[in-house]
Amino acid sequence: MEIAENAALVVVDVQKGFEESRFWGPRNNPGADENIASLIDVWQRTGRPVVFVRHDSVSERSPLRPGQQGNDLKDYVRERRGKGAGRELLVAKTVNSAFYGTPDLDAWLKEAGISQIVLTGIQTNLCVETTARMGGNLGYDVVVAYDATHTFDLAGPFGWRRTADELGQASAVSLHGDGFARVVLTKEVVDAAR
Template identity: 40%
Template structure:
């Protein structure tokens, strides 16, 4: 077992992300893989951080008190686990996450959740820029189809692959669930 703890950061696994209104997505097994990672991290007694997006836009599914803002029950944090509320895609901005990690001597983070092309990518970029050894788990993240800047429609798989390519090597290492569990 590795002696230096690695924090598992679970991003935005809220009810609002699990609705058809969220759009066409990829990685239908992402939640199952996140559950495997949670079980491994909890079994090892390593830190788990659950990040929750709280919108500042009234009427948003992620507005405080709306069902969409609640964690998906199967992925909800334990009472002993740290919860970070954020108002922008990046989990480090105005949240105290960086300090929380530094106080605990944590220099390595594994990032999972949604969406690869938004909150996951933004958080991973900042983690890398702050000097954290950052890993993004490709099969425990997912994103949604969208139109690119040139007007072409991109599938969720294409958007996901490009986000991972944006991160790989410069901000983070990319690995699958099994390899991340082997870090323990």
């Protein structure tokens, strides 16, 4: 695997509100935070650009809404902001895709001549997947560090319910199998980025 010298790491919605298990329910991949931190560290150490994305929910019930502690980035992410030698951006959004946030992520990437993005964060099947699909549609070389993402169990129509593991795997298969992104493990990305 090749990671470009200017590949942007896009850290999607790693916010305190996702720690409220009573709101979200059971989650998968308890090692995601450690993997997210390792990706940020290698990006900062190598001077590559890092994009931090924050979901500013418009739902009054959501722990991610502005003005609530849950809207804040998790401590380990907040503490790493501004520590790298590369460019950095904070994107705030109210929908799933980081490409529909402020400031304009696509414009920022194009201005910097960045054609490869590596995605990590929360939730695998929602904001990470939507950002990956849109990135692929916009022509970026998209890499998803699967074990540096996580999601939660979810109920759907017809009484269907899927576990976080099932949802994460379905996202990985759809993204990778349909060519929107290469879905890989954190170790592969870290080794290639060093």
